[in-house]
Amino acid sequence: MVNEKPNYITIAHVGIMDPSSVSLGMSKVHYTNAGIKEKGTFSINMPSVRMVKETDYCGLVSGKKMDKARLFKTFFGKLGTAPMIEECPVNMECKLVKTVDLISHDIFIGKVVATYCDQDILIEGAVDLRKSQPILFSMLDRSYWTIGEKLASAWNIGNSLKNKK
Amino acid sequence: MVNEKPNYITIAHVGIMDPSSVSLGMSKVHYTNAGIKEKGTFSINMPSVRMVKETDYCGLVSGKKMDKARLFKTFFGKLGTAPMIEECPVNMECKLVKTVDLISHDIFIGKVVATYCDQDILIEGAVDLRKSQPILFSMLDRSYWTIGEKLASAWNIGNSLKNKK
Helix, strand or coil: CECCECCCCCCCEEEEEECCEEEEEEECCCCHHHHHHHHCEEEEEECEHHHHHHHHHHHHCCCCCCCHHHHCCEECCCCCCCCEECCCCEEEEEEEEEEEEECCEEEEEEEEEEEEECHHHEECCEECHHHHCECEEECCCCEEEEEEEEEEECCCHHHHHCCCC | CECCECCCCCCCEEEEEECCEEEEEEECCCCHHHHHHHHCEEEEEECEHHHHHHHHHHHHCCCCCCCHHHHCCEECCCCCCCCEECCCCEEEEEEEEEEEEECCEEEEEEEEEEEEECHHHEECCEECHHHHCECEEECCCCEEEEEEEEEEECCCHHHHHCCCC
16 A cells, blocks of 8 residues: 555565565655555465566556556455455465665565465465466566476485485 | 685575675574674675576575585685685675664675676676576575566666557
8 A cells, every 4th residue: 555545566685584474675766665665565466377467567657647447356455455456366465574674675574474365276276376367476587487397306305315425 | 615614505684685685584593694694794695507406405505503614615716715616607895884683684785796607698898697597596485486477668668658648
């Protein structure tokens, strides 16, 4: 929420901090930073590949000039001040817990307090990566990519090296 | 470097903070944390899909008990205290700039001071994502994935929405 209106921005610099905390690295020139600082909340909305145009658009124009929320159906969750996008298959509602000042960027560290997702991407109550069809981003070639094939199971395939010298 | 020996660990919780800073979210139970704090340096070594067994193995066993560096050829860069893995197509040498305490995890924020990579993954002096064959990781299904197809160019495909009402 910025100036009492929902606003969405595409963020390239993100991170996972621990099992329930995430980070957004946002250049201080952005319009959205003030809203996160004021409300102490934000959301992460994971678009699927079919939303690639809207996703890119939100990184091309500023909320200072354009009402980007008009592109989506907005809903609110338990925090009440973190707007979320109904069209996104996964939405995470976050409470700001720490802001790290990195000269040109504000790093907003948030605790995920609730996750909302489409029923049809769930398998046994958990989000299925393939079904959610995430958009991957690479700064190297300034491009969006899809996810490929499952390669191996983690905490598993490495066992074969355990007894080797 | 931990206890004056190279050590490597597989990290699930990582982030990009700004164009030249990265983060590692490392549970405080890990053996490696003390080494990063002592030396004030670390490296990020991006394995390719052909190293998936070794990558997983480094997350299965602790450097407290096993010498994991024996699996790789180690080299050092300009910092002198951040061992790197010759077999990885991309290596980033980092200087610790900040540690954020998140109760169960230390978040190490580092500045990338140098990047080393294989000649054969470069196109016009820049790393080609497809050629580097990165391993993607998903906690949802505790699995490793490959990258898929290029979907669209960023800061570009969204332009088509600019003039729509």
